[in-house]
Amino acid sequence: MSAATSEASPGAERSGSRPEPDDVRRGAPDLARGVALLRPRSAWEAVDFGFAFARPLYARMLVASALVVLPISTLLLLLRVPAEWVALAAWWTKPAWERISLHVLSRSLFGERPTVRETLRALPRYVRRDLLAWLTIRRPSPTRAFDLPVTQLEGASGVVRAQRLELLHRGRFTGASVLLLVFLAHLELALLVAIALLAAMLVPDPVDFDVMGWLFQLGDDAAPGASVALSLLSVLVSLAVAPFHVAGGFALYLHRRVDLEAWDLELAFRRLAARLEGRPSHPIAQAGRTIGVVVVLGLALGLAGPIPTHAEGLDPATARSEIAELLADEAFHRIETISVPRFLLDRELDDEEDDGPTAFAAWLEAFAERFAEVAEVGLVAAALGFLGWLSWRILRSREGVFGGSRRDGRARRVGAPRELFGLELAEETLPDDLAAAARTLLARGERRAALALLYRGALSRAGSLHGIQLSRGGTERECVDVVRAGMSEDGGRYFASLTDAWVRCAYGQIEPDPALSDGLCGEWSRWFAPGGGDA
Amino acid sequence: MLDATLRLETPEGVDLALAPAGPVVRGLAASIDGLITWGGSILALIALSSAGRTGTGVSLLLLFGVQWFYPVLFEVLGGGRTPGKRAMGLRVIDADATPIGWNASLVRNLLRVVDLLPAFYAAGLVSMLVGSRFQRLGDLVAGTLVVHAPSVGPPPRDGPASDDRLGARSCPVLVRAADQRAILAWAERRGQLSDERAVELSDLLAPLTGAVGEAGRDELVRIANGIRGST
Numbered sequence: 001m002s003a004a005t006s007e008a009s010p011g012a013e014r015s016g017s018r019p020e021p022d023d024v025r026r027g028a029p030d031l032a033r034g035v036a037l038l039r040p041r042s043a044w045e046a047v048d049f050g051f052a053f054a055r056p057l058y059a060r061m062l063v064a065s066a067l068v069v070l071p072i073s074t075l076l077l078l079l080r081v082p083a084e085w086v087a088l089a090a091w092w093t094k095p096a097w098e099r100i101s102l103h104v105l106s107r108s109l110f111g112e113r114p115t116v117r118e119t120l121r122a123l124p125r126y127v128r129r130d131l132l133a134w135l136t137i138r139r140p141s142p143t144r145a146f147d148l149p150v151t152q153l154e155g156a157s158g159v160v161r162a163q164r165l166e167l168l169h170r171g172r173f174t175g176a177s178v179l180l181l182v183f184l185a186h187l188e189l190a191l192l193v194a195i196a197l198l199a200a201m202l203v204p205d206p207v208d209f210d211v212m213g214w215l216f217q218l219g220d221d222a223a224p225g226a227s228v229a230l231s232l233l234s235v236l237v238s239l240a241v242a243p244f245h246v247a248g249g250f251a252l253y254l255h256r257r258v259d260l261e262a263w264d265l266e267l268a269f270r271r272l273a274a275r276l277e278g279r280p281s282h283p284i285a286q287a288g289r290t291i292g293v294v295v296v297l298g299l300a301l302g303l304a305g306p307i308p309t310h311a312e313g314l315d316p317a318t319a320r321s322e323i324a325e326l327l328a329d330e331a332f333h334r335i336e337t338i339s340v341p342r343f344l345l346d347r348e349l350d351d352e353e354d355d356g357p358t359a360f361a362a363w364l365e366a367f368a369e370r371f372a373e374v375a376e377v378g379l380v381a382a383a384l385g386f387l388g389w390l391s392w393r394i395l396r397s398r399e400g401v402f403g404g405s406r407r408d409g410r411a412r413r414v415g416a417p418r419e420l421f422g423l424e425l426a427e428e429t430l431p432d433d434l435a436a437a438a439r440t441l442l443a444r445g446e447r448r449a450a451l452a453l454l455y456r457g458a459l460s461r462a463g464s465l466h467g468i469q470l471s472r473g474g475t476e477r478e479c480v481d482v483v484r485a486g487m488s489e490d491g492g493r494y495f496a497s498l499t500d501a502w503v504r505c506a507y508g509q510i511e512p513d514p515a516l517s518d519g520l521c522g523e524w525s526r527w528f529a530p531g532g533g534d535a
Numbered sequence: 536m537l538d539a540t541l542r543l544e545t546p547e548g549v550d551l552a553l554a555p556a557g558p559v560v561r562g563l564a565a566s567i568d569g570l571i572t573w574g575g576s577i578l579a580l581i582a583l584s585s586a587g588r589t590g591t592g593v594s595l596l597l598l599f600g601v602q603w604f605y606p607v608l609f610e611v612l613g614g615g616r617t618p619g620k621r622a623m624g625l626r627v628i629d630a631d632a633t634p635i636g637w638n639a640s641l642v643r644n645l646l647r648v649v650d651l652l653p654a655f656y657a658a659g660l661v662s663m664l665v666g667s668r669f670q671r672l673g674d675l676v677a678g679t680l681v682v683h684a685p686s687v688g689p690p691p692r693d694g695p696a697s698d699d700r701l702g703a704r705s706c707p708v709l710v711r712a713a714d715q716r717a718i719l720a721w722a723e724r725r726g727q728l729s730d731e732r733a734v735e736l737s738d739l740l741a742p743l744t745g746a747v748g749e750a751g752r753d754e755l756v757r758i759a760n761g762i763r764g765s766t
Contacts, residue, residue: 036539040724041554044623045539045683048557048669052539055667183559187660194657201653244664248559259727262736268717269739272710276742361586368589 036109039264041255043176050251054101054243057108061101061243064119069097073235077228087231091238095134095144099127099152101246106153109254130157143169145249146177146256171259173252180248184241191237316384420470420479423452425460435525447517448505454524455502458495461528462486476503491527498524541668541680543632551632554683555668556625558660561681565656567619572601603644610640615684626684630668639677646673701753703760707743715762722759 036053054061069090076086100119103126107114114122130138130151141147147165150156156164168174200211214226215233258264326332418426431437434457441450459479462468468486470479480499484492498520504510512520541553576598583590583597609617615626615635627635627643650659650671659671668680706715718740725733737744737752744754 042624042683042685044556044560045554047559048555048683049539051557051559051664051669052667055664179563180559183562187558187562190655191657191660194654197653198657259724260729261732262721262724262728265717265721265724265736266739268714269721269736272714272717273739273742276708358585358587361589364586364589364593368593 037264038254038258040258043173043252043255046173046251046255047176047180047248049255050247050249051244053109053251054105054247057104057113058243060114060116060119061104061246062239064104064116065097065100065242066239067116067120068100068123069235069239073232083228083231087234090235092139093135094238094242095139095148096127096131098145098148098242098246101243102126102148102152102250105247105250106149126152129155130161133157142178142181143174143249144181145245146173146252147249148246149250149253167260168253168256171256173256177249177252180245180252184245184248188234188237188241191241192234195233195237316380316387420459420472420474421476423456423459425456425463427460427464430457430460435521435529438521438524442514442517442521447511447514450517450521451498451502451505451512454520455498457524458498458528461530462495465528465530487527494520494523494527545632553628553632553680555670556623556681556683557669558663560623560625560683561663561669562656562660564617564619564623564625567622568606568617569619571618572605576601606644607637607640610635610644611637620681624683624685625681627679627681630678630680635679639679643673643677643679646676649673699760701756701760703763704754704757705761706758707745710743718755718759719762722756722763 036049041049073086073090076089077083100123103119103122104114134151138144138147146168150161150164150168154164196212196215203209203211215230418424431453434453438450438453438457441447441453459470462479462483463470466483466486468483470482474482476499480492480496483495487495501512501516501520505512539554541555543551543553545551576594579597580594583594586593606617610627613621615628620626627640629635629639647659650656650662650673652658656671659673662672662675663669666675670680674680706718710718721733721736728736734748734752737755738747740755741747741751744751744758746754
């Protein structure tokens, strides 16, 4: 218990000389130095925030606490203390060595990230406060991780601590902190069994060694060394889980204080005030708001599993006989001779006799038979339907059953858009001789209207004449790319310049000069009139 | 800055903030689902046990169906929520924030077998704690996420009722939407803060309100009222 204190006492004097940075002590912490975005969250979101926060710090928390716990445990084992007692001691002293993780977490919240060495040097400073109370009356507390910051970070004890806890526990996080402890306690047990099982699985068959039996056989029958192994394993699992317990509780504590003190608003207000006064706001506060987003693409392959390539021309009758033939083959049979002790056989026979069918069972059996008949018909019908559908698909698309042309097929079904960027594209809304109509508009000086007509016509004919598929949600620029891909190079260039002129005119209010508009109008028929020029 | 949320931008330029849910809350949701499925199955087993071996056969079929398809049906037809997830405010979605479909749901639930190994979902738990988005192996393969999606409750508690009587005024300078939200949140969460703390915060905005202390606080309340558009 107090061994944890003596372990790292040599470094105490030196580290004490350094001015201590603000933790999340009472009073306002320097939030601008914070590395995590604190805002009101639900209790479980807060716990998950704690886990996410702990992840990059996990290694140093684990190493630092292991460097304290494992040497002491080994020492106790060498002193001939029974292994079970050593494991119990490690478990009992959790409130002491969990403080190591809390130290790392709390310092890291404000960008400090103490190393293992620094953490252990500082150990005597943070481990002592109220240690005796924590190891005795407070040991059974179900809200340990939630309460520990009040002792360790706020330095509260006695009446102050009681009042403080009364306030903190009034929030919506207390229940979550209890459930957190319950869950993680189960997790520890589960991991213990899981690791033992994994070891048992990894023992090769010829080796006749029952890992589970060896490990969990306690009491007088226990194999020598087994209890040491089990105790050590449980200490290791405790060490591995503890950082998450501390991080979850710490996060709950932080979010309770965010509720009480509105840290997020303080940060927002400080930034706003700085901007209003023309000061640059704190650089750290500005930095790093972007979070890398990684999108894992969903499993694109889906259900398009094995494709029955020979499914055409196979009617159910032949299929059935073929199946029967195949199943009759020797490959599907394995003949085994099993010898069973006589008495087991007898017992089974007895069981069967005992198990006489009741009325309900008879009914159920009859029902099952009837159901099976109906289901058989249904299944055959479904199979026939599936075959029909399959052959229809095969006849319809020569490219293949599922593969290849799926995308094109969908596009064809959608059809050409009737409208793009608010421009009507249906053929019937366009004049018959579009180039002539545009020329008349140009002659009247309505260059914008003329350009609109030409552009609409070009978009519409790109679909109907050149078979280019424009997507409904595309932009002008995307249309240019699609048209370029589907037309000759000159045609594409023409469409690009037409688009450019239209975009300038429509969005920039810059009318094209007469030479350009006349040129565009003159060349239009070459590309987009039916039967005009080389398409 | 660590936020524990995942931001996705849709093609329409809408920012979606997702909060992936971790092992504890998911474990609790799974426990609730387990209670429901196993409780139901055991009741059915007891009811069918009177029917001898046929009953056993039927109940085994039932058990199979419930164990494998209960989560799939609820996830796909119930908006990504099994009863347990609903109780814990969780939802399964595709990793690109679209609703989960049959394929993904089947894959992630079939892979429970892998996550289960070697016992008590140990593989799944380790995978969740190691990965950055709390995905178990089934989630990784199916490309799905479990996120916090608390059901939308009543609007946040308003500040003290006397706030309305202070009247409203427009914000003296143009401030960004995020700042307006912060001012509104201050007014709405004032009931949870001590009055000293509320004043401390409003003092920070003295450049905006032109006053400190209670006068500044009242002025900020008026500005918040103005932003909210109430009188």
